[in-house]
Amino acid sequence: MMSGKEIEVVQNIFDENDRIASAINESLDKRGIFVINIMGAPGAGKTSSIINMVKGLPEEKIYVIEGDIESDIDTVKLKELGIETIQINTNGACHLDAPTIEKSLLELTINQPGILFIENIGNLVCPAEFQIGEHIKMLICSAAEGSDKPYKYPLAFEKANVILLTKCDLKEYVDFNDEFFLRGVRALNKSVPVFEVNAKTGTGFEEVSQWLRNKKN
Amino acid sequence: MHEYPITEQIVKIASEKAKENNARRVTRITLVVGEYSGFIGESIQMYFDIISKGTLCEGAVLEMENVKAKWRCPSCGIDYIRKPLSFACPQCGQDGEPTTIGKEFYVKNLEVET
Ligand SMILES: Nc1nc2c(ncn2[C@@H]2O[C@H](COP(=O)(O)OP(=O)(O)O)[C@@H](O)[C@H]2O)c(=O)[nH]1
Ligand SMILES: [Mg+2]
Numbered sequence A: 001m002m003s004g005k006e007i008e009v010v011q012n013i014f015d016e017n018d019r020i021a022s023a024i025n026e027s028l029d030k031r032g033i034f035v036i037n038i039m040g041a042p043g044a045g046k047t048s049s050i051i052n053m054v055k056g057l058p059e060e061k062i063y064v065i066e067g068d069i070e071s072d073i074d075t076v077k078l079k080e081l082g083i084e085t086i087q088i089n090t091n092g093a094c095h096l097d098a099p100t101i102e103k104s105l106l107e108l109t110i111n112q113p114g115i116l117f118i119e120n121i122g123n124l125v126c127p128a129e130f131q132i133g134e135h136i137k138m139l140i141c142s143a144a145e146g147s148d149k150p151y152k153y154p155l156a157f158e159k160a161n162v163i164l165l166t167k168c169d170l171k172e173y174v175d176f177n178d179e180f181f182l183r184g185v186r187a188l189n190k191s192v193p194v195f196e197v198n199a200k201t202g203t204g205f206e207e208v209s210q211w212l213r214n215k216k217n
Numbered sequence B: 001m002h003e004y005p006i007t008e009q010i011v012k013i014a015s016e017k018a019k020e021n022n023a024r025r026v027t028r029i030t031l032v033v034g035e036y037s038g039f040i041g042e043s044i045q046m047y048f049d050i051i052s053k054g055t056l057c058e059g060a061v062l063e064m065e066n067v068k069a070k071w072r073c074p075s076c077g078i079d080y081i082r083k084p085l086s087f088a089c090p091q092c093g094q095d096g097e098p099t100t101i102g103k104e105f106y107v108k109n110l111e112v113e114t
């Protein structure tokens, strides 16, 4: 006889991703690698900011996993600067997930402690959902995108451990409303540090590098 | 695009549960999908039809319970759905705090044939 029956499940669909992310984090942490998940919209200044942070942390061995495809500063440029970089072919995906990072780590030669920057795919929605083994999430937000970003993409701001407001040199041209922006950020995330920077000139990155140094140790 | 691996997870979770319960097939899967989980129902359904082929979940109906995100006012203690470009409490105007309501993304239950 055939009979229908209801089964309670209540299982989080992110569980497997999060499990792999924790394993990545644990294994890299043991090897002295501090992992930073860099999130932000396309063109926000993720790659430019990585380059500035690398310059500000000369004592650190730097590794980069490049998942972004929209950049005009690519893996070649990072490699030219002597940074150990691998490019992930993300085939039009909209975020990085833990299994993707697990695979790409097999290609990365890690021979000393340091910092691993993972540049996520340019998107403010789903990268915030997926843990990829990071110690911290860094949100790159540019003044050029406008001051309403926290209100439009609240999850990214809620989950960020640190925020860089890039392209501050463009504030005056785009009528950036500091008060409105910060009010939104504070409603979502009471304690997150917000650094104002210019990734073209490097202004503001000394403070960012110092913050990272303290955070890492 | 990103719904593909996620849908694989859904089929995996449902198939494992069905097996544990000695079910012959899954006829319905109910998901709870929060507004900020960033998942699009139609794409999950589309991938589901492909991925579930040949599994215990083939032919099952996917049901989705959507949950709107809510903010909580620390002064009034109420939960509310915010207005666009604002986090302000509708009662007192103070900015509320984010809650877990609207971030759900889980398989709630299944209906199976045994
Ligand atoms: N004026 C100005 N331009 C910037 C700044 N940061 C990045 N850019 C420019 O914005 C563009 C996109 O930067 P990129 O780092 O590739 O962004 P990504 O797509 O987030 O990696 C490049 O042309 C950068 O030179 C900044 O602080 N000020
Ligand atoms: Mg880039």
Ligand SMILES: [Zn+2]
Residues within 6 Å of the ligand: A093, A094, A095, A126, A127, B002
């Ligand atoms: Zn995605």
Ligand SMILES: [Zn+2]
Residues within 6 Å of the ligand: B073, B074, B075, B076, B077, B089, B090, B091, B092, B093, B094
């Ligand atoms: Zn209130």
